[in-house]
Amino acid sequence: MKFKAMTAIAALLFAPAAFAGGADDDTLVVNGDIEMTTKAPAPAHLDGALDEIISGWHFRSDETQQLQTDDFENQGMIFVDQAMDIWNTAEGSEGKACADCHDDPADSMTGVAATYPKWNEDAGEVRTVQMQVNDCRVNRMGADAWKYDATDAISMEAMIASHSRGMPVNVAIDGPAAEAWEKGKEIYYTRYGQLELACASCHEENYGNYIRADHLSQGHINGFPTYRLKNAKLNGAHSRFKGCIRDTRAETFSPGSDEFIALELYVKSRGNGLSVEGPSVRN
């Protein structure tokens, strides 16, 4: 009992530190202009799992958070710049650039990141932004497809996402996409690896707690692609999934696999209502 009482006192003394891993109450405004919704009521399909959905931005330190408030300091924007050069460069046998069909991405790509992954009727599959870009590259430009989450592909995805910043994530989970969504949900709640951890074990049951020295977020992907300070480059959602499953000591799926496409759709739908933040900055 004495030990318990001591622990309680210690918990009180160190209360601010003990809860430093939780979500803070800051507000995110980018460039003094784009107001982000970083906390929102959970979408209906999360009934019983989460009451409120919280952007991963809230779980980061003030210094890291600040980097995302200004495009000049957000190093993810370096890659957005590079993608703009690619956008305007003709490639492949047709001699076309992205810009030849889609003009200015500030107009043509607005809202794209908010609704992908999305069912493609002609192809009869759920497509991510990168798959759609590759479809254009192969079939319209006659160029080589990019490898999934390769530097150019992820930069292009970030550039496209940047034109949807501030818009609420709203991916469709009914109709023809429902099958993939169910598959993604099953993966989300399946325990993998020697550590027997499911996505939900950390990001649903333990968000706000520490995982070693880091804070667990709810694992939304509204901020992807994400510039991570730890590797100083953009990171794709599929690469992040791979890293998480690897950390459970399991054999992982590959970026671009059907499993990860389904998981991307499901995880993105958990963030329905949060603002698109990509490219965001995380540690």
Place this chain on the structure above:
Amino acid sequence: MASGVKPRVKAPKKASAGEVVTIKTLISHKMESGQRKDSSGNVIPRSIINRFTCDFNGQNVVDVVLAPAISTNPYFEFEATIPEAGDLKFTWYDDDGDVYEETKSVAVG
């Protein structure tokens, strides 16, 4: 030339005479330290930005020596007093001899 190098500068377009303004610069550069080895064990040669300067109308504002431990995409934020209208000239010196330049004009009024 190292690939993907692009200098960026954020400086005010206008200032009042004698005003102290904040200037931010960022250059995308991989800053290879010379300490790492590739997959076959060979040392990857050092390739960094080794010097950065800023001048205002020919007068030096900052002159920085950069060392190999500085991270990728080096960022500088500093203040400068703007006595009169003129040009801020920024220069980055690469190990391989390349020099990257950027100029920003500041009006006084």
